[in-house]
Amino acid sequence: MTVSPAAGSTAGSMRPAASACPACIAAPAAERLAAAGDLKDARLMLSLPTAHCAVCITDVERELQRHEGVRSARVNLTLKRVSIEAEPGVSAEDLIGRLDRIGYEAHELDPGLLSATEADKRGRDILMRIGVAGFAMMNIMLLSIAVWAGAESTTRDLFHWISAAIALPTVIFAGQPFFVSAWNSLKGGRLGMDVPISLAILLASGISVYETMQHGHHAYFDAAVMLTFFLLVGRYLDYRTRAVARSAAEELAALEVPRASVLRGGEEVVVPVGQLVVGDLVRVRPGARVPADGIVTDGTSEMDRSLLTGESLPVWAGPGEVLSTGEVNLTGPLTLRVTAAGRDSSLHRMADLVATAESAKNRYTSLAERAARLYSPLVHLLSFSAFAFWMWKTGGDVRFAVNIAAAVLIITCPCALGLAVPAVVTAASGKLFRAGLLIKDGTALERLAEIDTVVFDKTGTLTMGAPEPENLADLDAADLAVAAALAGASSHPLARALAEAARLAGVVPAAVVDLREVPGYGIEGRFNGALVRLGRADWLGATPGTVTATHLQIGAAAPVSVRFADRLRPGADAAVAKFLAQGKAVHLVSGDVEGAVSALAERLGITRWRAGALPAEKAALVAELTASGAKVLMVGDGLNDTAALAGAHVSVSPASALDAARTASDIVLLGQDLAPVAEAVRVAVKARRRIKENFSISLLYNVVAVPIALAGLATPLAAALAMSMSSITVSLNSLRLK
Template sequence: MTTCCAPGTEGAMELERLSHALPSPEELLLSSRTIEPGLRQTDLSVPGVHCGACITTIEKALTALPEVERARVNLSTKRVSIVWKESCDGHVTDPVRLVQTIVDATGYDAHLFTNAEEAGDRQQRDLIRAVAVSGFAAANIMLLSVSVWSGAEASTRDLFHWISAMIAAPALVYAGRFFYRSAWTAIRHGRTNMDVPIALAITLSYAVSLWETMHHGEHVWFDATVSLLFFLLIGRTLDHVMRDRARAAISGLARLSPRGAMVMTADGGRDYRPVEEIRPGDRLIIAAGERVPVDGLVESGRSDLDLSIVNGESAPVGIGVGDPVQGGTLNLTGPLVVQATAGAKDSFLAEVISLMEAAEGGRARYRRIADRAAQLYSPAVHLLALFAFLGWGVFGGDWKQAMLISIAVLIITCPCALGLAVPVVQVVAAGRLFKDGIMVKDGSAMERLAEIDTALFDKTGTLTLGRPRLVNGREIGAGHLSLAGGLAMHSRHPLSQALYRSAGNALPRFDDIQELPGQGLQAHTEEGVYRLGNRRFACGASAGAGTTSEVVLSLDGAELACFRFEDTLRPDASAAIRALDRAGIRTGILSGDRAPVVRALADRLGISSWKADLAPRDKVDAVADFSAQGARVLMVGDGINDAPALAAAHVSIAPATAADVGRQAADFVFMHDSLSAVPLAIDVSRQAGRLIRQNFALAIGYNVIAVPIALAGYATPLIAAVAMSTSSIIVVANALRLNRASRPDVSASKVADSGPVPAEARLA
């Protein structure tokens, strides 16, 4: 991996270039938007940018192009937005050049992303504005309240109360709307949540304070009302920021499913259409390195298909005329013409999505810890306030006094600490996971992860990296290895690339080289014809088919060497499985690959329960079986075929390399290669669960002390304000302990990471 921070290493190998799959010009045009006539804006995600030099390098390189109007790098979201002219000096602009420029300048991948978080962004801004407004109101009212507490009397006190009331009213409407809206939704559906007691307490306390102000009363609670709002909004905003950050990081990953395809029209022309507009019967041209957009039949051409993301099969499969291809597979070696047999709506992917939707019922029923607590808490609090009112009214006889006391009870018990108890812990926990490259989609995911007792893994791409590795390199002479490496350099077939990577640097050059899709490579030299590919291709038809995970090098049909490959195990896979065992979590494998391969891996990792040859539906059924036995299942998977199981499981984790649907279905996405992310996420979630329970205990303990004071009628506004702030600070301080908690030993092996992301993360 080259980096912009290390000039001189930019002489990237040809292979590295090949591996940067650039979006097609049509795809870029489709996703760009016109900002004014002749000017278009394209937003690209460049996950590798990490420092000031990256900003300068990219912006300088882009603005040097005549067609670029302006370019700006956003380092926080790791995105580049480019405004470019549709035509420049009479030439129509090729948008791929923009992407190519970024790749050339930095060596980092630049790709399109799904821009789906606009709505979330707007709500985050609304929340931050509400925090600012309520903070302003709280500070100013507190200022006036302190003057009252320190002895302002009579008309001065009334004046201060009136000013407080006037500041509090708009703040309550503007900043309180989030709670009112959520409480109203809950009540309308006959439920109750944390926001119901909050909304009720702030409204009632404001109303009573206003009434007191009008009647020249001594005690008002404007300060308590507004600072309550302020504290709670901070909790809510943090929660939102955490989810947004994870969502932005996930949507910045490369899309694996194509946006469109080149369609051959009836008159022989070519037309790039979005995937949704492809109809059955259309003839699609799929170049090497592109993904097949919809299901179809091969009409002409030969190639190898990488099915790993679709069905978990690790070895590429050769295909020819008449073979069916599934949407989502990657065309590796040769161009294909495919006749679509299904539109996007009926393709394999759509089938998977409908399975996912059917499976999602279980998770939707999960109720968050805070809401479950509120279910007990709010009736108790409201009854208590009602009893206080009736009790003081009947026995004390002074109904006004009774009213004030019941309001004091409501304010004192208002779940300020409770409302902060959960989000603060989860935000701190998510921040810790974020540092280790684990994105958490929302807080409830952490609650669910803390409950699991069974972890099921997909094989290809999850327990393994889905990247083949040469296993018998030592048995083969260096001469043959470098010969094969020199040949393999010219192919993007995964086995060729693995061979090339292990062949070293001094590789022979071949001038006359051809790639025969679905078969292998062939080079004519003075010594004869070298062939590298499957056994039948290299040694002639008589040699038999051979296996899919071997490559044979031959000279004029005589075998020189046979290279055997196996899938690379994900770093720390066995350590992660052992860590799960220690934590008392059952492990299992659900794979779509063939049984012998799965068994070998299961034995190696010490996993006793495994299933092979599973279709997407079988995986869902397997997860459902476990759930039916009362197990709480964590599903870890990456493929399209795993997506329904990811949705069906109690909670799910996917690696960043997963298929788009897999990443959407998963609750956690980990960016680094190492599988230690799984035990780490579980460990942090469990710690967070413990802290949340501690915080609840603290909040309840505080109520046990404070409520009798309020019931006895001693809770003045000063006492309420002090009690409320103290309990909130204690809860927040307790949550921050999570940052100092000792790290589990599995994460210590992070050094073993080998993927491109950690390499950059270490530089950052």
């Protein structure tokens, strides 16, 4: 968990996902840039969730290269990201803005170069082993076919020796991942899937060498190498799915403030938040996050709490008001007396809540684990009883009995089983990745397939978390021009939304002079000699309504209100409709006020909703539903959702969510569109069906082949056939996933 603010300070150029609130982070980002001191060439990494074709590649690369200071830009379409080499001083924000203008959504990724190259190395390592195993397999197979076709005596021995010369080094090199993992699981006292695999590979090689020395007829070199090859392919698919997900999910940059400016002896000192103590006086500039819980001692402003509590309306703050860690200061500078820092802060209490939720959740055993648990002991038992039976039957012919035992191990070896899950998961997560969903956890797909209840958060999840003016048409043109001029001078989110809407409507701002922001209240100026003001209802003497609104007053005229609605996230209605059509129970839980929640619930057709929910209540609702037997999918983005996300059977959060929420969830939504979430459930159900089919297929092969092996009739040819046929059938079946 990276809930603690200090944990966010690992890399130099961190910034939140672009859509959160670009101004919020300008201040800390500049601070960090200055603190970085020596300037190095920038290496930036941007995520491009919407890129999908050749045109996108050239568009993005060309546009980025046009930016001054950019040396090179290369898009990786597989990972949907672009890496940029640039001169120092080129900021990701400018590049994101540039891409936004040509229609590409982009988020900054923390390059975390070390982990990225490290991951690459492991992937290429497995690929190299696959290459070696494949080369050896083909060559040995050529020789084996000659033997099966009837090569006799010296020729057969020669072929066996050549096979041995190729197979032994190959098995030693390529089989290492299995040997290591089998050894580790044995040391831990467990019988993992890799134990029978390693045993089969080693036994097959050993017995074949012995048989060759004894001029025997049967050698299993091809089986040993083929086993290694197919299982490595499964291992690689598994690794690749996880590597893609892990790197992208972890590198979405963090939001927490690493530093705070403290007033000590009348001077402002910048310290890491970890060093704050109770009683410190902290300065919080407009646009910055509150670094610790505290009481305002000086200044007035408005606070954005949407990510913490789900409230969409900014809250007024002035002397005596209590603020919690993580709130965003919108308009005026504030001085804060710290009442709780570090472990005691509300952020940490939230983290504790998450930890509790996580520990309460049962660890999910995946289908593959369940299969392995059943499989490993069974295989060992079968092979050992075959050995014992033939020892007794032949009156102590060890060579014959070991041969049978080895054949049983080779034939039952979970080639297809090793491919059954990774192949399907790769196909499914690749499909979902193209739809804009990142599966962070391998078992998330399986869990997603089981859900019957969906719990949505409101602000930032079903809605964009960004307000839009609703009733601009009610204002006459002159008023609108004044409002646009006033709004254009403020960085308050409502003002910015109003200015943007006015600009899009083609309104030319009026010539308002003497513009002045009154922190915590609004903005005022003079127009044609009259005082004009835009701001909070109580400041202008208007009656506050239940919906988000700002008010405009011109001279002594009665204030006009501009109402705002939080825009629905694209695809939100489609997603909810699909879930309802699939027969899932849909809940809406929000920390926002009742009016806003009920309106949205009605609009989307959600009948079960709850407003004003505290973080603990959200988690409790999820726990309650789980206790009543429901499998809950939680979709949320705020810190207040984190505990619920962690406690749910499976959870989804948008890329714009807080770092902590993304860490707690199993699936990250890369684009803005929410519709793929419902689609993901459908794909997950299908994927699970394919996995089960694959298990049945490999079981079927075993049912046919094992009795043959037990009876002592299995030849290396039969083993090779059973193994390759089942592996290929399973892989083809996985590709059917639509």
